[in-house]
Amino acid sequence: MEKIKPRTLSGFMELLPAEQTLFDAMMATLKDTYALYGFTPLDTPLIEASEVLLAKGGGETEKQIYRFTKGDADLSLRFDLTVPLARYVAQHAGELTFPFRRYQIGKVYRGERAQRGRFREFYQADIDIIGDEKLDIMNEAEIPSIIYRAFTKLGLSRFRIRVNNRKVLNGFFALLGLTEKAADIMRTIDKLEKIGAAKVKDLLLELGVSEEQADKITAFISVSGDSTSVLTALDAYRGQNELFDLGADELATVIAHMKGFGVPDENFTVDLTIARGLDYYTGTVYETVMLDHPEIGSICSGGRYDNLAEYYTDRKLPGVGISIGLTRLFYVLGEQKMLNRAFPAAPADVIILPMTEDMSPAVSLATSLREQGVRTQLYAEKKKFKAKIGYADKLGIPYVIFLGEDEIANGTVSLKDMSSGQQVSLPIGEVAAYVSSRLTAQKTLTVITE
Amino acid sequence: MEKIKPRTLSGFMELLPAEQTLFDAMMATLKDTYALYGFTPLDTPLIEASEVLLAKGGGETEKQIYRFTKGDADLSLRFDLTVPLARYVAQHAGELTFPFRRYQIGKVYRGERAQRGRFREFYQADIDIIGDEKLDIMNEAEIPSIIYRAFTKLGLSRFRIRVNNRKVLNGFFALLGLTEKAADIMRTIDKLEKIGAAKVKDLLLELGVSEEQADKITAFISVSGDSTSVLTALDAYRGQNELFDLGADELATVIAHMKGFGVPDENFTVDLTIARGLDYYTGTVYETVMLDHPEIGSICSGGRYDNLAEYYTDRKLPGVGISIGLTRLFYVLGEQKMLNRAFPAAPADVIILPMTEDMSPAVSLATSLREQGVRTQLYAEKKKFKAKIGYADKLGIPYVIFLGEDEIANGTVSLKDMSSGQQVSLPIGEVAAYVSSRLTAQKTLTVITE
Numbered sequence: 013m014e015k016i017k018p019r020t021l022s023g024f025m026e027l028l029p030a031e032q033t034l035f036d037a038m039m040a041t042l043k044d045t046y047a048l049y050g051f052t053p054l055d056t057p058l059i060e061a062s063e064v065l066l067a068k069g070g071g072e073t074e075k076q077i078y079r080f081t082k083g084d085a086d087l088s089l090r091f092d093l094t095v096p097l098a099r100y101v102a103q104h105a106g107e108l109t110f111p112f113r114r115y116q117i118g119k120v121y122r123g124e125r126a127q128r129g130r131f132r133e134f135y136q137a138d139i140d141i142i143g144d145e146k147l148d149i150m151n152e153a154e155i156p157s158i159i160y161r162a163f164t165k166l167g168l169s170r171f172r173i174r175v176n177n178r179k180v181l182n183g184f185f186a187l188l189g190l191t192e193k194a195a196d197i198m199r200t201i202d203k204l205e206k207i208g209a210a211k212v213k214d215l216l217l218e219l220g221v222s223e224e225q226a227d228k229i230t231a232f233i234s235v236s237g238d239s240t241s242v243l244t245a246l247d248a249y250r251g252q253n254e255l256f257d258l259g260a261d262e263l264a265t266v267i268a269h270m271k272g273f274g275v276p277d278e279n280f281t282v283d284l285t286i287a288r289g290l291d292y293y294t295g296t297v298y299e300t301v302m303l304d305h306p307e308i309g310s311i312c313s314g315g316r317y318d319n320l321a322e323y324y325t326d327r328k329l330p331g332v333g334i335s336i337g338l339t340r341l342f343y344v345l346g347e348q349k350m351l352n353r354a355f356p357a358a359p360a361d362v363i364i365l366p367m368t369e370d371m372s373p374a375v376s377l378a379t380s381l382r383e384q385g386v387r388t389q390l391y392a393e394k395k396k397f398k399a400k401i402g403y404a405d406k407l408g409i410p411y412v413i414f415l416g417e418d419e420i421a422n423g424t425v426s427l428k429d430m431s432s433g434q435q436v437s438l439p440i441g442e443v444a445a446y447v448s449s450r451l452t453a454q455k456t457l458t459v460i461t462e
Numbered sequence: 463m464e465k466i467k468p469r470t471l472s473g474f475m476e477l478l479p480a481e482q483t484l485f486d487a488m489m490a491t492l493k494d495t496y497a498l499y500g501f502t503p504l505d506t507p508l509i510e511a512s513e514v515l516l517a518k519g520g521g522e523t524e525k526q527i528y529r530f531t532k533g534d535a536d537l538s539l540r541f542d543l544t545v546p547l548a549r550y551v552a553q554h555a556g557e558l559t560f561p562f563r564r565y566q567i568g569k570v571y572r573g574e575r576a577q578r579g580r581f582r583e584f585y586q587a588d589i590d591i592i593g594d595e596k597l598d599i600m601n602e603a604e605i606p607s608i609i610y611r612a613f614t615k616l617g618l619s620r621f622r623i624r625v626n627n628r629k630v631l632n633g634f635f636a637l638l639g640l641t642e643k644a645a646d647i648m649r650t651i652d653k654l655e656k657i658g659a660a661k662v663k664d665l666l667l668e669l670g671v672s673e674e675q676a677d678k679i680t681a682f683i684s685v686s687g688d689s690t691s692v693l694t695a696l697d698a699y700r701g702q703n704e705l706f707d708l709g710a711d712e713l714a715t716v717i718a719h720m721k722g723f724g725v726p727d728e729n730f731t732v733d734l735t736i737a738r739g740l741d742y743y744t745g746t747v748y749e750t751v752m753l754d755h756p757e758i759g760s761i762c763s764g765g766r767y768d769n770l771a772e773y774y775t776d777r778k779l780p781g782v783g784i785s786i787g788l789t790r791l792f793y794v795l796g797e798q799k800m801l802n803r804a805f806p807a808a809p810a811d812v813i814i815l816p817m818t819e820d821m822s823p824a825v826s827l828a829t830s831l832r833e834q835g836v837r838t839q840l841y842a843e844k845k846k847f848k849a850k851i852g853y854a855d856k857l858g859i860p861y862v863i864f865l866g867e868d869e870i871a872n873g874t875v876s877l878k879d880m881s882s883g884q885q886v887s888l889p890i891g892e893v894a895a896y897v898s899s900r901l902t903a904q905k906t907l908t909v910i911t912e
Contacts, residue, residue: 016517018553018774021535024507026550028557029564036503048832050810050839053486057474057583058508058569059528067466078509078537080530082573085471087528100476103468107478109856111843113809114479119508123532133507143843150821150842157829272825274833324468359563360500371600375722379607382498383724389500392600393561393593406559 183256
């Protein structure tokens with residue numbers, strides 16, 4: 013029979029078992045963290061009616077959509093988790109309780125040009141808090157604490173959450189008389205880090221901003237230092253524009269509660285250059301950068317918006333949310349050798365190698381260990397001893413149990429610690445406790461190592 | 463602005479938060495069970511090259527495929543998890559360790575005619591053990607124990623795993639001189655339960671089976687009783703066909719180890735009518751039925767096959783696996799009122815209702831509770847007291863904390879148990895332990911109730 017060459021599509025990540033275990037551990041850590049903050053899980057279809065998914069229409073994204081027909085239905089794969097959330101909340105608004113706090117971790121699809129580190133199928137891990145008509149600023153103060161805890165739990169400490177407020181920026185542009193151009197200007201200053209201040213100024217001038225205005229803008233976005241000094245610097249602009257003052261108040265509130273929410277000063281900064289390109293952010297905006305790898309860009313971004321679902325409903329649904337591009341993050345961590353090779357990736361804690369013809373004692377032992385919560389494999393293949401041990405070794409299973417006639421007669425097992433090579437004889441009843449106690453240290457290991 | 467009506471596609475399940483929480487708990491239980499047996503997680507792309515995915519070609523399934531082009535690529539959404547597994551193992555064989563034990567829980571797509579309880583997007587939860595050239599019969603004995611533990615952990619006890627062996631059937635047909643017709647005959651007797659013995663006999667005669675042969679077949683598949691008596695009945699046919707004898711030995715081995723693997727007699731039966739339609743099963747086959755709802759059919763099926771990846775590789779990869787159609791199962795459980803309404807579906811264990819202008823004490827308390835592992839919401843909206851309490855009530859959050867000036871001054875909180883209505887005053891430092899200890903009973907609740 014002619015064979016079809018097995019392959020995956022370009023831009024589709026597929027992992028080997030040990031890597032997959034790390035990836036899953038990363039997802040589990042995020043889920044646990046989100047749950048700790050009272051978010052509920054959500055799972056929406058991957059396929060939506062194109063009319064619904066592309067209600068907003070236009071833009072770069074639409075070109076990248078996986079869109080197709082099935083029968084007479086015009087269908088599209090979701091390209092993010094935000095549009096399905098908007099659709100979900102609008103559709104089920106009457107059955108939901110607001111503020112609605114949900115997390116969703118799922119795959120999304122974008123037919124981008126294939127290139128290294130860019131994926132066409134990738135996981136996003138999103139959280140959002142959606143209010144009905146109103147949503148208190150405290151929700152915006154809480155978000156960085158979730159980012160902080162998530163990355164800390166993953167094993168990252170060298171990161172910083174950058175916070176800004178779009179009202180501050182919009183208000184500032186208004187007091188310069190540049191409201192009409194605010195969206196364009198923000199898209200421009202968002203590029204500051206990538207292209208530098210001089211280039212930003214050039215682009216501003218191209219937008220029709222005057223030399224004087226451009227200088228004021230670059231001066232403004234150059235304000236830096238600790239959060240207290242940035243806030244103080246902002247005070248100098250107060251009293252000229254209502255929106256600006258409101259934004260400055262919001263920023264002050266967010267900062268005032270950061271510590272209380274558990275975010276240390278060193279993991280947090282106010283950065284007036286952060287605008288997040290998307291037009292729909294209206295308040296606090298977030299980016300998160302790895303201090304030793306600024307070239308990677310933001311690994312967790314988001315912000316406050318005023319109208320999540322305007323394409324589907326008249327109901328005003330303001331919200332705040334963040335998103336982590338998990339697949340890309342995992343790829344980058346791998347590239348940077350930051351995935352913890354010591355993280356337990358074996359499929360079992362113990363493997364039983366039966367040394368007798370009769371498998372019954374090994375079966376009973378496997379069942380007993382599993383009932384005590386020990387992840388156990390029973391190796392049943394008729395192979396040479398070396399092949400059996402080689403199997404355990406390749407999978408990194410930490411403990412191997414030899415069960416021979418002597419052991420069975422004595423009610424013991426011979427247990428080998430594969431990392432130390434040490435072998436002990438233990439009464440059968442003590443195996444589970446022995447293994448479990450020795451594996452507790454593993455449980456403190458994190459997926460990421462710095 | 464004109465609104466687009468928010469909607470999901472027909473045949474796509476979407477759940478409200480409380481239901482989603484139950485669904486996720488079901489998935490988590492399956493993952494934990496599979497992990498206990500030493501299976502490693504796997505995640506393959508949802509989109510595959512059509513040439514690869516449809517290598518086997520033909521059949522009903524191909525018509526149901528979601529197939530489309532993107533650029534010049536001919537793509538398809540996976541319709542099960544078995545074909546991607548075959549592709550994965552063939553592609554990565556050199557990097558895998560055999561026997562390869564993997565689980566995968568993921569969505570698959572079939573454009574079936576839309577009807578009640580049929581889904582076009584649905585979850586499958588699969589486990590497979592893949593050998594390299596060989597795979598010991600003990601793996602086939604272990605599988606029912608995984609089925610048993612998974613459903614038991616989910617809260618089901620009234621189910622029965624039906625086991626048969628295709629070699630027994632094939633051998634039996636051979637000794638009747640019906641080898642050529644074996645596949646057709648098996649597809650026919652697989653329908654016994656649905657259409658009855660008389661109709662099966664009619665269909666057998668239509669296949670060109672003689673009256674006498676048809677009677678022997680119906681007599682054979684009518685053998686029933688406990689597993690020991692079925693095995694004894696099989697002994698009467700021994701010595702006429704090698705394949706039959708091998709199958710009878712395998713069945714005897716599987717049954718001999720069932721109890722050792724922890725499956726009680728009442729959850730297990732040998733059923734000679736089980737053939738599983740698919741041609742590729744070659745040894746043990748499984749079905750699982752709910753005793754009180756036989757009309758639902760099998761909720762977990764699978765079996766032994768000899769050649770997983772023949773379309774992709776010359777390497778012989780025998781295996782054994784089972785699959786649960788999770789979305790349909792969840793739907794059916796809902797219909798039968800078997801989803802446990804007492805199962806904790808709230809997004810948080812505790813919600814803090816701040817009663818002062820200054821939010822700082824509430825923020826600190828929320829942070830402290832979260833650090834102690836208590837899932838906590840901080841309600842920050844400026845609403846009337848009734849609305850706040852109504853929010854907690856609607857979400858089913860079991861404990862509400864009132865934090866007013868008196869409490870803050872005294873270092874206490876007022877904690878209300880929402881189910882009893884009882885309110886207690888507690889020192890702040892004791893809240894986490896108090897709540898956690900009272901929630902332990904919840905943790906023994908199962909998703910399914912009978």
